[in-house]
């Protein structure tokens with residue numbers, strides 16, 4: 001017990017807390033130095049010619065040696081950062097994606113598989129089990145934005161596609177993975193929902209319906225699988241800094257006839273922390289949930305969004 005206490009004290013002494021300061025965005029340090037602190041400007045209303053305000057982040061210093069992790073849609077975006085993060089923590093990621101070139105560039109083991117098709121999700125889980133020799137963590141990440149339009153203008157096929165990729169794929173992967181997680185003596189399922197899974201989101205009815213569905217699926221599976229030691233949680237990201245949010249802001253600014261800086265300010269005003277989040281913030285939450293430090297957490301819908309108060 002005393003030795004454990006000393007180890008914790010040593011680890012704490014080594015851990016450097018993140019620093020908040022006003023500065024220009026430095027070169028991204030991730031993932032070359034997994035313990036590096038990335039410092040970004042905050043509490044400013046930035047012009048998009050400058051870097052947007054984002055929260056400072058330190059990569060979570062957890063060790064996940066040998067953890068076998070399957071992640072959908074992980075050749076780029078948040079999924080890629082999660083795969084890199086798990087690997088940096090010592091885990092073994094196995095990924096799938098529909099983008100063959102990005103899959104090859106990612107450097108992760110995995111295969112081409114479309115989340116829109118149940119058979120391909122089952123094939124992905126089977127391949128992950130064969131490659132990793134079992135499974136400890138399933139991250140259901142693949143998701144598409146779907147149409148932005150009033151409901152009368154959304155064709156049923158568009159709704160079906162969003163539900164297939166953003167919700168049903170999570171069901172199919174979990175269904176196929178659960179026997180392996182049981183065989184491993186327990187594990188963790190992490191589903192990517194969205195702030196659109198906690199607020200209504202006008203003009204995005206298929207996406208919001210799917211992301212609320214993810215929360216319902218998460219809470220239900222947590223109850224079903226808890227006795228087997230399988231924890232199931234959802235992460236609800238807010239606006240994630242990067243090219244995607246920059247494009248969204250530019251389009252909204254154009255539609256509203258205002259400047260990009262003004263639209264950025266509106267977007268930031270929706271979050272109490274007046275900041276965007278980063279893919280690394282999302283990845284760190286996934287690492288925490290998959291680690292022994294998340295051992296008591298299941299059935300939760302965890303917002304990682306700077307405390308959004310409304311959708312914009």
Ligand SMILES: NC(=O)c1ccc[n+]([C@@H]2O[C@H](COP(=O)([O-])OP(=O)(O)OC[C@H]3O[C@@H](n4cnc5c(N)ncnc54)[C@H](O)[C@@H]3O)[C@@H](O)[C@H]2O)c1
Pocket residue numbers: 072073074075076077078079096097098099102113114115116141142143144145165192193194195236237238239240244245
């Ligand atoms: N980026 C954000 O601001 C944000 C906010 C809230 C929630 N989310 C959720 O987080 C998850 C990841 O988002 P992201 O921004 O990284 O997405 P993204 O659009 O960057 O895509 C990530 C990856 O998924 C792959 N993909 C797309 N369709 C696929 C399919 N049918 N089958 C397999 N792979 C497919 C893409 O090729 C890409 O490599 C999604 O579920 C998304 O809804 C994102």
